[in-house]
Amino acid sequence: MTESEKYLNALIEQNNKITLEIYKKFYPKIERFVLQNNGKQQDAQDVFHDALLYLILKHKEKPLSINSFEAYLFTACKNIWRNFLTKKRVMKDDIIIPMDRETNLILSILEQQRMDFYQEKFQELSNNCKEILGNYFNGMSYQEIVEEFSYKSINTVRQRVFKCKTKLIKLIKLDCRYNKLRQ
Amino acid sequence: MKKQKEIHQEIEAYLQNEMSKNNRALFEKRLKNDVHLRDELNLHISLNNTLNKEQTTTFKESDLENATFKETKALLKSETFQNISKNINTTSNQYFKERNRKKMPKKRLYYITAIAATLVLLIGLSTFLNTSNTTLYKEYNTWNDLPSKIEKSDNQTINIETYYNKKAYTKIIDLLIDKEQNTHELIYLGASYFQLNKYKKAIEIFDKLIASNAIDNSKGYWYKMLIYLKQKDTQKTKELLATITQNKQNYNYQKAIEIIKKLED
Numbered sequence: 001m002t003e004s005e006k007y008l009n010a011l012i013e014q015n016n017k018i019t020l021e022i023y024k025k026f027y028p029k030i031e032r033f034v035l036q037n038n039g040k041q042q043d044a045q046d047v048f049h050d051a052l053l054y055l056i057l058k059h060k061e062k063p064l065s066i067n068s069f070e071a072y073l074f075t076a077c078k079n080i081w082r083n084f085l086t087k088k089r090v091m092k093d094d095i096i097i098p099m100d101r102e103t104n105l106i107l108s109i110l111e112q113q114r115m116d117f118y119q120e121k122f123q124e125l126s127n128n129c130k131e132i133l134g135n136y137f138n139g140m141s142y143q144e145i146v147e148e149f150s151y152k153s154i155n156t157v158r159q160r161v162f163k164c165k166t167k168l169i170k171l172i173k174l175d176c177r178y179n180k181l182r183q
Numbered sequence: 184m185k186k187q188k189e190i191h192q193e194i195e196a197y198l199q200n201e202m203s204k205n206n207r208a209l210f211e212k213r214l215k216n217d218v219h220l221r222d223e224l225n226l227h228i229s230l231n232n233t234l235n236k237e238q239t240t241t242f243k244e245s246d247l248e249n250a251t252f253k254e255t256k257a258l259l260k261s262e263t264f265q266n267i268s269k270n271i272n273t274t275s276n277q278y279f280k281e282r283n284r285k286k287m288p289k290k291r292l293y294y295i296t297a298i299a300a301t302l303v304l305l306i307g308l309s310t311f312l313n314t315s316n317t318t319l320y321k322e323y324n325t326w327n328d329l330p331s332k333i334e335k336s337d338n339q340t341i342n343i344e345t346y347y348n349k350k351a352y353t354k355i356i357d358l359l360i361d362k363e364q365n366t367h368e369l370i371y372l373g374a375s376y377f378q379l380n381k382y383k384k385a386i387e388i389f390d391k392l393i394a395s396n397a398i399d400n401s402k403g404y405w406y407k408m409l410i411y412l413k414q415k416d417t418q419k420t421k422e423l424l425a426t427i428t429q430n431k432q433n434y435n436y437q438k439a440i441e442i443i444k445k446l447e448d
Contacts, residue, residue: 016270019274020274027278042430045275045429045430048275052271053264053268106256106259107242107252109255110246110249110252118233137231162191166188166191169227172230180251182225183226183243183246
């Protein structure tokens with residue numbers, strides 16, 4: 001049994017001793033992170049608690065095969081805390097809806113699931129598509145892509161990006177998970 | 184219906200802000216009526232948002248209606264998850280207790296010196312300190328403002344609240360002592376003992392409330408704290424305030440923080 005499995009099972013089985021071990025081992029780092037990012041100790045405590053639930057939820061949906069429990073926990077904490085800080089996340093005609101802790105947690109999970117799903121589909125693309133689209137999503141301009149990969153013109157890149165994106169969208173829509181995750 | 188490819192081209196032009204003013208207005212008009220087009224646009228935006236690392240994700244109101252959102256919410260509300268969450272909270276409390284205890288020895292010498300040095304001062308100030316506790320107590324005690332359920336309840340509850348307001352405390356005790364009490368009743372019972380100066384009994388009742396599974400069992404900490412504050416037991420008061428401020432969801436969390444600050448001043 002890996003370290004991650006040991007911790008996740010302990011949390012699910014409500015094993016107090018191992019849960020305490022998780023706190024001792026990982027909490028100080030998370031606390032430092034939250035305190036450095038406009039949070040208070042209470043926030044750190046809330047974020048840590050919610051991040052543990054986040055991992056369990058994800059694990060129950062699909063058993064996590066993760067090497068580093070710490071890295072995964074840290075990412076979860078970062079996502080939750082970042083989402084909480086940028087509160088204007090749920091928009092309704094540009095009106096900010098106040099978010100409670102639970103909604104924040106669920107949206108963080110939803111965001112992660114969407115990302116995992118899109119990325120999985122992204123991996124099914126051809127290598128060429130992955131490369132060009134990857135750069136496009138990373139914020140490279142068409143001009144920069146032309147130069148980087150010596151394409152003929154901006155127009156060629158534009159068409160390429162368009163084709164790859166259409167392909168990706170098709171793959172996403174064909175997957176039955178799309179309906180459950182769509183916005 | 185337009186071909187998929189044309190639709191994509193339109194969406195791309197719309198998102199890149201490459202449409203003429205007229206076409207943009209037309210497109211937005213179509214968006215209002217065409218569910219299919221709207222879904223398509225949303226997927227494009229969602230992809231850009233999620234896969235582009237520089238963008239911060241914005242959520243839509245529709246996310247709150249989304250199937251995964253609802254499923255996750257239901258899961259979190261389930262008994263299993265409530266129990267898992269409870270275990271994490273209990274462990275967290277235990278962790279902080281241990282951590283605070285460990286911090287003590289290092290500071291012990293400092294404390295001893297400090298205590299010795301201030302002891303003389305304290306004796307002189309004790310009368311003053313007591314008044315300070317009394318002032319705090321007067322400012323924060325909520326015995327005359329117990330949670331009321333009168334709007335949605337049976338005769339029994341109404342009776343209890345009326346008796347309390349009429350200061351008929353023994354009647355409340357007679358009424359509640361031999362039955363299984365809910366949160367509301369425990370509070371009124373504890374408060375009645377308190378009003379009759381039966382502090383020990385009152386604390387017993389609030390301990391019972393704390394030990395219960397009720398969602399608002401943290402109210403027990405608050406009332407217990409008030410009793411100790413009234414008795415000028417600063418040590419115990421502080422302990423309870425520390426417990427209350429460990430969790431934002433605890434009853435009167437904000438007030439507890441205020442009192443801690445004032446006690447330090």
